[in-house]
Amino acid sequence: MLTDLPLLRAALLQSLRKLDPRAMVRNPVMFVVEVGAVFTTILWLVGTDGDPGWFTFTVAVFLWLTVVFGNLAEAIAEGRGKAQADALRSLRTTTDATLRDGRTVAAADLRPGDVVVVVAGEAIPGDGTVIEGIASVDESAITGESAPVIRESGGDRSAVTGGTKVLSDRIVVEITQEPGQSFLDRMISLVEGADRRKTPNEVALGILLSGLTIVFLVVVVTLKPFAAEAGTDISTTTLVALLVALIPTTIGALLSAIGIAGMDRLVRRNVLALSGRAVEASGDVDVLLLDKTGTITLGNRQAAAFHPMPGVDEEELARAAQLSSLADETPEGRSIVVLAKERFDIREEAVAGAHPEFVPFTAETRMSGVDVGGHRIRKGAGDAILRWVDDEGGQAPPELTATLEAVAREGATPLAVARDSQVLGVVELKDIVKDGMRERFDRLRAMGIRTVMVTGDNRLTAAKIAEESGVDDFLAEATPERKLELIRAEQDGGRLVAMTGDGTNDAPALAQADVGVAMNTGTQAAREAGNMVDLDSDPTKLIEIVEVGKQLLITRGALTTFSIANDIAKYFAILPAIFASTYAANAGSTGPLDQLNVMSLGTPESAIISAIVFNALIIPALVPLALRGVRYVPSGADALLRRNLLIYGLGGLIAPFVGIKLIDLVVHGLLGA
Numbered sequence: 001m002l003t004d005l006p007l008l009r010a011a012l013l014q015s016l017r018k019l020d021p022r023a024m025v026r027n028p029v030m031f032v033v034e035v036g037a038v039f040t041t042i043l044w045l046v047g048t049d050g051d052p053g054w055f056t057f058t059v060a061v062f063l064w065l066t067v068v069f070g071n072l073a074e075a076i077a078e079g080r081g082k083a084q085a086d087a088l089r090s091l092r093t094t095t096d097a098t099l100r101d102g103r104t105v106a107a108a109d110l111r112p113g114d115v116v117v118v119v120a121g122e123a124i125p126g127d128g129t130v131i132e133g134i135a136s137v138d139e140s141a142i143t144g145e146s147a148p149v150i151r152e153s154g155g156d157r158s159a160v161t162g163g164t165k166v167l168s169d170r171i172v173v174e175i176t177q178e179p180g181q182s183f184l185d186r187m188i189s190l191v192e193g194a195d196r197r198k199t200p201n202e203v204a205l206g207i208l209l210s211g212l213t214i215v216f217l218v219v220v221v222t223l224k225p226f227a228a229e230a231g232t233d234i235s236t237t238t239l240v241a242l243l244v245a246l247i248p249t250t251i252g253a254l255l256s257a258i259g260i261a262g263m264d265r266l267v268r269r270n271v272l273a274l275s276g277r278a279v280e281a282s283g284d285v286d287v288l289l290l291d292k293t294g295t296i297t298l299g300n301r302q303a304a305a306f307h308p309m310p311g312v313d314e315e316e317l318a319r320a321a322q323l324s325s326l327a328d329e330t331p332e333g334r335s336i337v338v339l340a341k342e343r344f345d346i347r348e349e350a351v352a353g354a355h356p357e358f359v360p361f362t363a364e365t366r367m368s369g370v371d372v373g374g375h376r377i378r379k380g381a382g383d384a385i386l387r388w389v390d391d392e393g394g395q396a397p398p399e400l401t402a403t404l405e406a407v408a409r410e411g412a413t414p415l416a417v418a419r420d421s422q423v424l425g426v427v428e429l430k431d432i433v434k435d436g437m438r439e440r441f442d443r444l445r446a447m448g449i450r451t452v453m454v455t456g457d458n459r460l461t462a463a464k465i466a467e468e469s470g471v472d473d474f475l476a477e478a479t480p481e482r483k484l485e486l487i488r489a490e491q492d493g494g495r496l497v498a499m500t501g502d503g504t505n506d507a508p509a510l511a512q513a514d515v516g517v518a519m520n521t522g523t524q525a526a527r528e529a530g531n532m533v534d535l536d537s538d539p540t541k542l543i544e545i546v547e548v549g550k551q552l553l554i555t556r557g558a559l560t561t562f563s564i565a566n567d568i569a570k571y572f573a574i575l576p577a578i579f580a581s582t583y584a585a586n587a588g589s590t591g592p593l594d595q596l597n598v599m600s601l602g603t604p605e606s607a608i609i610s611a612i613v614f615n616a617l618i619i620p621a622l623v624p625l626a627l628r629g630v631r632y633v634p635s636g637a638d639a640l641l642r643r644n645l646l647i648y649g650l651g652g653l654i655a656p657f658v659g660i661k662l663i664d665l666v667v668h669g670l671l672g673a
């Protein structure tokens, strides 16, 4: 990226634009440097400081460079997003949309509630929910993934994104976005950093850095009268140089670039983080909650078999299950209709003229059904149907429990079917655990993260899938409220909670979690509730999100340590230089301050210039690290802290001694200053 010349040129221009004091003042440390640069420039022009002109000039130049380098870091970090934003902008649909009633309107004028029809070959005109039909959709423009995805009404794969393209069939979409506030719009402003706000951690660190700056400002200002007392006259240029050397310019220059780069690293992993705070939180996550269907399993729950109760004909069960599913737009419901047709040639027109009243599935009741021809038919989770039959005054056959358990033990989902007060049997819904889940959960465990599967499914199915996938723990028969309660309980215990989910029933939990990662394939409600969207819809993406979060925190910590340690060395370079002339004149070659003069630099001027040059150059030298992030190896927090203190604390202490000495050799030795 640093070798990308056009990008670098644009960033350089941008960093000059950022010199505007109104923008600079938001970064107090660098603002002080800019004021110092202006000041020394004036001193050089006016020439009243008593120092040689070349000295004042050199200091001024390197102070300006310090500011520009700081801006450059931020501009480079932002630059990459800008290019991506331009690409996304070209996707915005400008064509007309076809409403269901046949009228056409401009895509840009669509409002929430409008219902549009999209057929093969057309671009979807706005974000929405599929309310009718099923289609394969090319989302590569947004996700980069070339394989088409299925979007269908009813289930957890109902959300569509404006700007993506329908490849086959026809879907009816209810628009959910306000004009100008599409997912694409949010994505653009995100990668552009348009509404980037400082995170609470950044604000706190900023206050600390400003505090340090004020302390050093006071110290340096009061130095002049003290020095005068001791018979030394310190020039203003020297004081400014000393101040800039002492304040934490390195981290002050790199802080925002580190944050932007963190967001950008997520974008490159196809994760849109809608808040910087969530990115930071992900670095400290303790517990990860995942839903089962579609997250740990493939989520394509398909009816596989009918298991009738004794005395019930299999076809009778199939007929009842089919009737209860005719209006059930969930993939489960549709698959039951398909199976009934395959097995017994039961057709959809069965209820024609019978005025059926359908009861849609909800995550709270965990049932769905129909009232038709004087009968009430329900299908749903075993415990829910048992309760319903009980309320109807019936009694479940003793064989029911055994059948439910037999199906559940296989990891399949049993749906009990009842007609009035009689249980007819069980429909078996098959689902498959995704590949490689166990390794992923092991990896999360190594990072110190506990994984918990939360599912609306029964205990036995949940236990089987938990065992097969290697998740640490599970919560079964969870309603949306229980998911929310679980998160609150973990948070009350002082733990940071991440959650991945896709369903409308996951939305409250996604909103409550510290890190809520919504699957892009999920429902619109889930995508709006979370603070991150995973375009790849990969539930184990959290591993990478956590790594990026940890990397962000470590990088910021490491560079802060480095920056502050760094300034100590500059103090040892400059202070002896300031007093050197006094003591050399007064007390011969060895005064008390000579003990401070550990670096024995060439001349006072050379010492000060060397410190300022080092102070400026260390910023671009660290830009790659700030953008790339410190390498993260999974290990305990203590080990990590020790390692970083050693490398960046000690490194920050030693590096400037070596660097300043080398620069001094050049400045003094070669240039004769």
Ligand SMILES: Nc1ncnc2c1ncn2[C@@H]1O[C@H](COP(=O)(O)OP(=O)(O)OP(=O)(O)O)[C@@H](O)[C@H]1O
Pocket: 290, 291, 292, 293, 294, 328, 330, 332, 333, 361, 362, 363, 366, 367, 368, 379, 380, 381, 382, 413, 414, 415, 454, 455, 456, 457, 458, 478, 503, 505
């Ligand atoms: N279409 C349906 N009709 C009747 N009952 C259903 C239907 N779909 C699911 N169920 C029952 O409701 C339970 C909860 O389903 P839901 O999809 O809400 O689970 P969930 O909470 O999203 O958990 P997960 O997605 O992890 O399985 C299912 O386990 C099943 O027993």
Ligand SMILES: [K+]
Pocket: 244, 245, 246, 247, 248, 249, 250, 567, 615
């Ligand atoms: K500094």
Ligand SMILES: [Mg+2]
Pocket: 156, 291, 292, 293, 294, 502, 503
């Ligand atoms: Mg679900």
